[in-house]
Amino acid sequence: MNVRRLIPTAALAAAxxxxxxxxxxxxxxxxxxxxxxxxxxxxxxxxxxxxLAERIGKDHVKVSTxxxxxxxPHDLEITPQQTARLGEADLVLYLKSLQPAVDKAVAQSPxxxxxxxxxxxxxxxxxxxxxxxxxxxxxxxxxHEAAGQDPHVWLDPVKYAExxxxxxxxxxxxxxxxxxxxxxxxxxxxxELGKLDTEFKxxxxxxxxxxxxxxxxxxxxxxxRYGLDQxxxxxxxxxxxPTPARMKELQAVAKKDNVxxxxxxxxxxxxxxxxxxxxxxxxxxxLDPLEGISDTSQGADYFAIMRxxxxxxxxxxxxx
Numbered sequence: 450m451n452v453r454r455l456i457p458t459a460a461l462a463a464a465x466x467x468x469x470x471x472x473x474x475x476x477x478x479x480x481x482x483x484x485x486x487x488x489x490x491x492x493x494x495x496x497x498x499x500x501l502a503e504r505i506g507k508d509h510v511k512v513s514t515x516x517x518x519x520x521x522p523h524d525l526e527i528t529p530q531q532t533a534r535l536g537e538a539d540l541v542l543y544l545k546s547l548q549p550a551v552d553k554a555v556a557q558s559p560x561x562x563x564x565x566x567x568x569x570x571x572x573x574x575x576x577x578x579x580x581x582x583x584x585x586x587x588x589x590x591x592x593h594e595a596a597g598q599d600p601h602v603w604l605d606p607v608k609y610a611e612x613x614x615x616x617x618x619x620x621x622x623x624x625x626x627x628x629x630x631x632x633x634x635x636x637x638x639x640x641e642l643g644k645l646d647t648e649f650k651x652x653x654x655x656x657x658x659x660x661x662x663x664x665x666x667x668x669x670x671x672x673x674r675y676g677l678d679q680x681x682x683x684x685x686x687x688x689x690x691p692t693p694a695r696m697k698e699l700q701a702v703a704k705k706d707n708v709x710x711x712x713x714x715x716x717x718x719x720x721x722x723x724x725x726x727x728x729x730x731x732x733x734x735x736l737d738p739l740e741g742i743s744d745t746s747q748g749a750d751y752f753a754i755m756r757x758x759x760x761x762x763x764x765x766x767x768x769x
Contacts, residue, residue: 490540
């Protein structure tokens with residue numbers, strides 16, 4: 450089981466302060482918003498960053514995203530034109546190490562005001578599955594995670610709240626005329642994330658099993674926060690094929706830990722999940738890593754999808 454590492458309050462405060470001071474001073478026009486309507490022009494790399502900008506910025510910002518609905522974020526490709534347009538944004542918000550194409554574009558763009566959400570909280574190293582790797586066995590990874598750090602911090606409401614505070618500070622720095630509104634919106638969002646954390650904590654406290662199987666090992670932070678064991682079919686890459694040995698191992702895990710369900714996600718193939726479920730007599734269901742919004746989300750936002758995840762986890766893990 451993963452072990453939660455606590456973040457000192459002083460370290461969090463320093464990270465939030467860093468987000469504000471790291472922004473290069475804007476010109477008067479930029480600080481007031483460079484868009485035609487006077488709004489702050491924010492470019493977000495993918496949905497969790499877009500959601501924060503929209504919820505905290507509200508009517509003061511115009512948010513665009515590099516990852517459109519229905520696109521698997523890890524597979525995103527960025528054109529030279531998109532890279533050039535990053536330099537026109539008043540603020541660029543991304544999470545380094547999650548999307549290699551975005552990392553490269555940000556490094557090559559003339560963008561001045563850039564916030565890396567990975568600096569606003571403490572990243573951790575999570576095994577791609579609940580089992581320990583044998584000596585000499587290669588770790589499953591995206592192939593782009595720095596030093597093995599897991600970038601999926603937004604799936605932990607507590608860590609997502611820490612990032613929200615940093616984003617709020619960055620928006621206030623870029624647009625000081627509306628700083629009071631950004632602070633209020635940040636406080637409201639952090640309170641709502643605190644409520645979500647309580648729902649997960651209470652909802653997953655007494656379950657018949659603590660183990661779940663998923664195609665995409667994106668739930669390390671969520672598992673660590675709420676005392677669960679994540680078993681990934683093929684690591685953190687939802688499209689990769691698991692080895693026969695891994696499939697056999699998961700069959701044993703499912704029997705030993707009374708697993709009932711194999712989870713897949715909305716934006717990736719459910720082939721491996723259905724294969725394992727068929728071989729083990731298990732059910733399948735969706736556990737959404739919220740890396741993007743699907744074309745069929747129909748207005749569902751971060752909170753709605755996270756609560757759907759909680760409901761599906763409760764159903765799969767059962768009650769004591």
